[in-house]
Amino acid sequence: MKRLPTILAAVSAAALVLTGQLPDGARLPAWSVAGHAVGRALVTPGGSIETFGYFTQIDGYPESVLFLGAPSEQNARFTFRSDRARIFSLANNGVFLLRLIPLAEESTVYRVYFDTSPDQDFNRPQTFSDSPVIATFAVRGGSLTVVPGALSTYTAVMDLTSSHPVVFGGVSVDARLLVDAIRVSLTGPALAEPREGNIASIPFAGAVYAVRK
């Protein structure tokens, strides 16, 4: 019997995926870990933010599918990038809740890409979005909590809004077979206001959970 399909993921990290040992047609169960991701958030002095990165792990996918060679951003086949959003800050006695409001569309969109010849570079964000889109996720609700001097945590739920299946190495990748939505939980160092004229690059890493409707 063949390994099944699979899938994908997304997000700010995000994404999902799929596999093989699941019963026929079974999606990832709700609340299960669909994958893990690593990336960067770029924050402008004007208060906007965008994120991009790659998947370090997707449930059901062997490392040989996720990476072309040793695991790294350069070799990652599954990448993602978000629309830019505007930051609105709510202070709470030293802790900040940042609401991320879409700049143009109704929702901030995360696109997941599959790159058969990866060559990403964190200093060139466009390298994370220069391959075919295999899934899109619309942020349904999310916010970023900043504890100054300590850490930032981002939590969001994203609806799967489109899936464009691909087949790679005999493995089918189709997000729609896997999840209805995802919950993303990311952590990084405390977000800092970028200096005038500079763009701050904040590293993050975290997990993506399956959500079923």
Place this chain on the structure above:
Amino acid sequence: MQKRLIPAAALALAAALPFVMGQPGPARARLTSGFLAGQAAGRAVLAGDGTLDTFGFFTSIEGPGTQIFSGAPSEKTAHFTFRATGMRMTPLFNAGIFQFTIGPASGAEVLYHVYFNANPNQDFHRPDSFSDGRLIATYKVRSAGLTLIPGVVFQYSGTYEAVSGSEINFREAALNLAAISDAITVTLSGPGIPAAEVTRPGAVPYTASILAVNRQAP
């Protein structure tokens, strides 16, 4: 020899397992996915060869709740403990933070075993004391990863599938962890060790939350 906080370790987790049951009579219904099945505390110990040993105890389990100790709650009096088979972590560096993927130190998979000890006497300095009770459930790690913000915090998340379980009677109630959910999702956190200590032998404490995961709605 002075013990160092460990590396990376961290992580892993532990954690796990949950659940149990509790009410007398017919087998209890499965928990809804996302339901808090239990909470735990433990240690991750990194050895000189780069392998990680994680173990700990449950502080609460859905069903019996927090009445799962033989005396004042502590690692020493915990009736339900767990320990994982050896694992190895592979780091990915990202501008000052780390993400670790987790795989078996040997063999094909990482397993978490859950034990019931009617006469507990665990000691964090004796990892074997967390695995000398009666084996009541085994979970296979399906997907797991750990994020480390050096000097701040580490966070781990993983989903484990139940592969076996046996029923026991605890406080006059039937209990079979593996019958409660198909899998569990474990999230845990602990102190973030400094980047310079990521590969040094040592031990890291953590606490964990365990959520039920079921393929079908109960």
